Amino acid sequence: MVVGLVVLLVTLLRGGGGGDSAGDTVSPSPGDSASLAVEARDLADRVTLTPADWGSGFARSDPYEDTSLDEVMVQSTCKLAVQKPRPGTLAAMTRTSVHNEDGVTAVAETRAYADQPAAEKFVADTRDSLHRCSTQTYGKVRWEDVREAVAPDVEGFDELVSEESRQVTYKDGSKANLIYISVMGRTGHTVLNAWAAGPPETESRLRKLVTDGLQLMRQRLTSATGAYR
Numbered sequence: 001m002v003v004g005l006v007v008l009l010v011t012l013l014r015g016g017g018g019g020d021s022a023g024d025t026v027s028p029s030p031g032d033s034a035s036l037a038v039e040a041r042d043l044a045d046r047v048t049l050t051p052a053d054w055g056s057g058f059a060r061s062d063p064y065e066d067t068s069l070d071e072v073m074v075q076s077t078c079k080l081a082v083q084k085p086r087p088g089t090l091a092a093m094t095r096t097s098v099h100n101e102d103g104v105t106a107v108a109e110t111r112a113y114a115d116q117p118a119a120e121k122f123v124a125d126t127r128d129s130l131h132r133c134s135t136q137t138y139g140k141v142r143w144e145d146v147r148e149a150v151a152p153d154v155e156g157f158d159e160l161v162s163e164e165s166r167q168v169t170y171k172d173g174s175k176a177n178l179i180y181i182s183v184m185g186r187t188g189h190t191v192l193n194a195w196a197a198g199p200p201e202t203e204s205r206l207r208k209l210v211t212d213g214l215q216l217m218r219q220r221l222t223s224a225t226g227a228y229r
Contacts, residue, residue, distance in 0.1 A: 040090035044067075048109065048110045058106065063096070066092075066094040078132070086121065088113045088114040092109070103198050104205065109192070139171060152211040156185075158187055160186075183214050
């Protein structure tokens with residue numbers, strides 16, 4: 001049940017944005033954009049973590065990989081809704097890994113933008129939703145105590161946003177008790193995100209997973225080459 005629910009959470013919480021998604025961005029020409037998109041997709045493929053990167057015992061979830069550019073907006077009613085990607089979005093990749101023995105799910109996401117303002121706005125929208133809505137819902141799924149937490153010490157980022165919450169109901173409305181921890185980091189016009197969820201007794205493990213995962217993705221981003229970088 002935990003695996004299926006966190007996969008749903010992955011689908012719903014990609015972006016977590018709120019407000020106007022357009023922002024004040026400067027988009028490249030169509031030819032340049034197409035070339036950059038190819039580079040950005042290759043970058044995302046190399047940077048985004050796989051099950052082996054999370055450690056022993058992790059395997060691919062089903063579904064495993066998502067390359068949709070869509071985001072999710074937290075509306076004024078604190079309900080989540082899917083929205084089209086903001087201008088300047090070049091690539092996005094999310095990979096979900098599961099550890100069936102301890103009920104932990106770990107997720108890595110890379111989002112690449114054509115310019116820094118678009119990336120900054122994405123992070124700002126995420127932070128705004130944390131302060132606007134301490135309770136968030138999608139259908140019968142409910143998260144409570146949604147808040148911005150103190151971000152771990154991860155070097156190499158222009159800004160970091162850490163999110164914590166509890167999932168208290170499943171999609172059928174029955175009671176749930178899951179801890180959710182996320183750390184998002186922006187460097188230039190690339191946004192990296194590592195998050196994990198599991199039973200309350202795994203909380204310390206979740207914190208280490210997301211910190212180590214984000215650090216590994218940052219290292220890979222640093223060593224990446226290509227026009228997009």
